[in-house]
Structure formats: structure tokens, C-alpha cells
Amino acid sequence: MYISAEKNEENRRSTSARTGAEYPCGDSNHTGSVDNCTEPLQYRMYRSALPDPVANPESALHRQYHAGTAPLNGRTESSTDIFQTMADQGAVATAQRMLRHRLESSPRTALQLHGPQAIMQRKVALNTSLVGNNLKGLKVSSGGALGVVFIPDVVAKPEVDGQSAVDISTSINTVMGGVVDGGWSVSAPSARLAQVLEVAEIAKALNLRNQTKPGSVGDQNRVAAMVAALTTRPENVVIYEQAPGTDFVNHLADGALNNAAAKKQSKKGQPKTGSGLAQLADPGYARHLGRIAALDIFMGHRDRLHGAGNFENWMSDVRSRRLTLVDNDISNLSLANWSTHQDVQQLTNQQYPLLANTIVTEIDSLLNHQGYGGGKLGAKDLAVWQNTIRPVFQTCIEAGLQAGRLKLLQRGWGLVNALRVANSPLADRLEERLNHLHNG
Numbered sequence: 001m002y003i004s005a006e007k008n009e010e011n012r013r014s015t016s017a018r019t020g021a022e023y024p025c026g027d028s029n030h031t032g033s034v035d036n037c038t039e040p041l042q043y044r045m046y047r048s049a050l051p052d053p054v055a056n057p058e059s060a061l062h063r064q065y066h067a068g069t070a071p072l073n074g075r076t077e078s079s080t081d082i083f084q085t086m087a088d089q090g091a092v093a094t095a096q097r098m099l100r101h102r103l104e105s106s107p108r109t110a111l112q113l114h115g116p117q118a119i120m121q122r123k124v125a126l127n128t129s130l131v132g133n134n135l136k137g138l139k140v141s142s143g144g145a146l147g148v149v150f151i152p153d154v155v156a157k158p159e160v161d162g163q164s165a166v167d168i169s170t171s172i173n174t175v176m177g178g179v180v181d182g183g184w185s186v187s188a189p190s191a192r193l194a195q196v197l198e199v200a201e202i203a204k205a206l207n208l209r210n211q212t213k214p215g216s217v218g219d220q221n222r223v224a225a226m227v228a229a230l231t232t233r234p235e236n237v238v239i240y241e242q243a244p245g246t247d248f249v250n251h252l253a254d255g256a257l258n259n260a261a262a263k264k265q266s267k268k269g270q271p272k273t274g275s276g277l278a279q280l281a282d283p284g285y286a287r288h289l290g291r292i293a294a295l296d297i298f299m300g301h302r303d304r305l306h307g308a309g310n311f312e313n314w315m316s317d318v319r320s321r322r323l324t325l326v327d328n329d330i331s332n333l334s335l336a337n338w339s340t341h342q343d344v345q346q347l348t349n350q351q352y353p354l355l356a357n358t359i360v361t362e363i364d365s366l367l368n369h370q371g372y373g374g375g376k377l378g379a380k381d382l383a384v385w386q387n388t389i390r391p392v393f394q395t396c397i398e399a400g401l402q403a404g405r406l407k408l409l410q411r412g413w414g415l416v417n418a419l420r421v422a423n424s425p426l427a428d429r430l431e432e433r434l435n436h437l438h439n440g
């Protein structure tokens, strides 16, 4: 059954009345779930164990940001909710633990890789040794330039710099972790570096299956390219958790929920439930896209919602209301080169309406474009997008950009600390960008 945006808002308002929550952008029409958090006691424990990210504050405003009390065009994002601060601290603690002990997430040693457990194992998790029977359902993705290898329930991907890719996943989860809006949450897949031996096994298995049954592990040219990449840079292959749902291109093509009732076209002028358009029409989802755009601008990642749009680089799962960011990047641009981009300038200067307009224009052109993940909608769909969805969507993107910038300022310095503790080369780059975002 299609649930109208109004009904959703109504539901959210009643939830809001129970929790007393107010939407961060301060728009009274957007009451409802905010950047929620849970487990306050646990966060309190983290907090006492943590180096205080504001121990060396650049300014009083910095302190306010961290406490969630900084003015946001005259309003606060999530009031002075102490639990929110704890959630932020908790996210930072999580990043620190993950970064400090990243080696521990590696699978067993080479000796153990050949043990009977590895061969018998069925359920493949992030730390499962990827050998033998655990490589049952190998498939090279049809999407992406090079793409990934599906090893349900993880994927393998040759990256340019494997450790950076792992640290980027952790960084995204630190900034976006625990932020729930309209029931939707955002994360990056948890990640670890692959062992060279595992990579050799994956490449060997792909090759063998491709030869014995051509096409069975994906398009033959893509398989050959993947095997070549795995073989030439095994030390930079990253294993990611498999994200639930499908990428946004698929949702645009036929993303209805997998049951007959949901597939029925709902009221005239309304997108069908579960479709890509229904997602864009969902305020919580749309605001999250705004937050993601702020994150992409900060990261200098120009392959999703900033610069060139790409609908393949986020996945959504309608049932669990989870958005997962894939194919992430932090550009290695100097501060001077990064900060001259118009999007960066507008985010820094808090020119949210202008910036939202740029982002929505790019999304609109993708929706109409045959390539780059768009071009899946018919004329009727495009009219619904243009007339019904787009105006509200743009307001939500605006609010999301604002909330995203604030989240970066709340959690960014703690993240930089954690990256520094882990000797990650990303620390300096992110710190200078944060200072720029804060001071202009």
C-alpha cells in the first residue's frame, strides 16, 4: 500500500510528540526523527575514556558545535540534547577503536586459512577467510567501471589505496553513524584489507569458473579485467560487507517492493511504493541525500552527488530503510584546489539554497540522461518528478546540506584525532578542510 508523504509526515509528527524531538533544520513541517542515538550509558563510558576532541578548541563556537548548541541560522540542530553529544562521542570512540585495531579485523593467518574450519564454513562474514567453499557464489558486478566481485555476503574490490579505502569507510561511519531521519539511516560498508592469499584464491576461482562455464561468473570481458586487477594489485584489494538492497539505478528501473500489491500503481500522480521516485519523495530519504552531498563535498568525492552525479554509488534498501554509500573517495586535492570549487565555497558560506539548486539540477539531468545511471524513467514519471516531487525534494536537500555541515563540524575533529592516532595520512587533509569549513 502506498503511504503518502502527508501520512508519513503525520506518523512522524506523532512520533515526535512522543519523543519531543524536533527536526534539525528547525522547519516545523519537518518535525520527527532526528539524529537520534541510543545507549547513552555506553556513550557515557566512551566519553570518559576519550581524549576530548575540543581540548584544543579553535574558538568558543567550536565548543558549541561539539555540544550541539551552535546556532544554525538562529536554531539549534538537535537542541542541547546531551544524548546527542554522547552519540557523537560514541561515534568517535568507535572510529578510534576501529582504526587502532584495524589489523584485528583481518581474517585468520595464512596457516589457518587452510584449516578445516575455513573449508567447512558457509556463512561468509567480513572476517571469514575467503578460500575454498567460502567462494561459492562468486560473481563480477555488472555495474561500475571495473566493479566488484560478489562473494555473498561480502564483496571484494581492487582499490588504488586499500588502507585509505578502509579508513574512508570508517570516516563515513563516524560522521553519519546513528543519524536516523524518517526511519532511514546511512552508512558505508564495514571494510578490511584482503590477504594476498585470499586474493589469489578469488582470482583463481573466477578464472577457472569462467573457463569451465563461460559467463557463469559475469560478463567475460569484465571478469578478465577484474582478474587482471586482482592479480596486479593484490595488496590493495579491500573486502567490504555486502550492502542490503540495490543501487539507485535499479530502484529507478523497477524498484518496487517484491510483492504484487506493492507493484500496483498507486494513486494517479504518485510514484509506486519502493520505486526510486518514491524514495526521492520521502523527506527523510531526501534530507539524507542532502547530508551525503555535504559529506561528498567535504571529501572532494565527485562521483555521486557533487560534481558529476552517479546513481550507482549509493544503495538503498526499502525494507530496512538503510542507505549504503559505495565507491567512496577522499580526493587528494590541496586545500587551495579543493576550496576553490563552487560547491565547497557555498557549503562553507552556508549558501544552502544555491547549493541545493546545483545538486538538484544535477540529479534532474541524470534522471533525464540515458547514461550515468539515469534514463530509466518514462515521460509520465518525469512529469511526476518535475511537478510533484522536485519542489519538496529541493527543500529537503537544503535542510540536509545544513544538517550535514553541522554533523561534519560536530564529529570531524574527533575523527581527525582518531585518524591521527592510527597514523592515517587522511588526518591532515581532513583537518585542514574542517578548519576551512569552520572558519571560511
Ligand SMILES: Nc1ncnc2c1ncn2[C@@H]1O[C@H](COP(=O)(O)OP(=O)(O)OP(=O)(O)O)[C@@H](O)[C@H]1O
Pocket (backbone or CB within 6 Å): 141, 143, 144, 145, 146, 147, 148, 155, 157, 189, 240, 241, 242, 243, 244, 246, 247, 312, 313, 315, 326, 327
Ligand atoms: N559493498 C557493496 N555491497 C553491494 N553491492 C556493491 C557494494 N559495492 C559495490 N556494489 C555494487 O557494485 C557496483 C560497482 O561497485 P563500485 O561502484 O564500487 O565500482 P566502480 O564504479 O567500478 O568503482 P571505480 O569507479 O572505483 O572503479 C555498485 O554500483 C553496486 O551496485
Ligand SMILES: [Mg+2]
Pocket (backbone or CB within 6 Å): 144, 145, 312, 313, 326, 327
Ligand atoms: Mg561506482
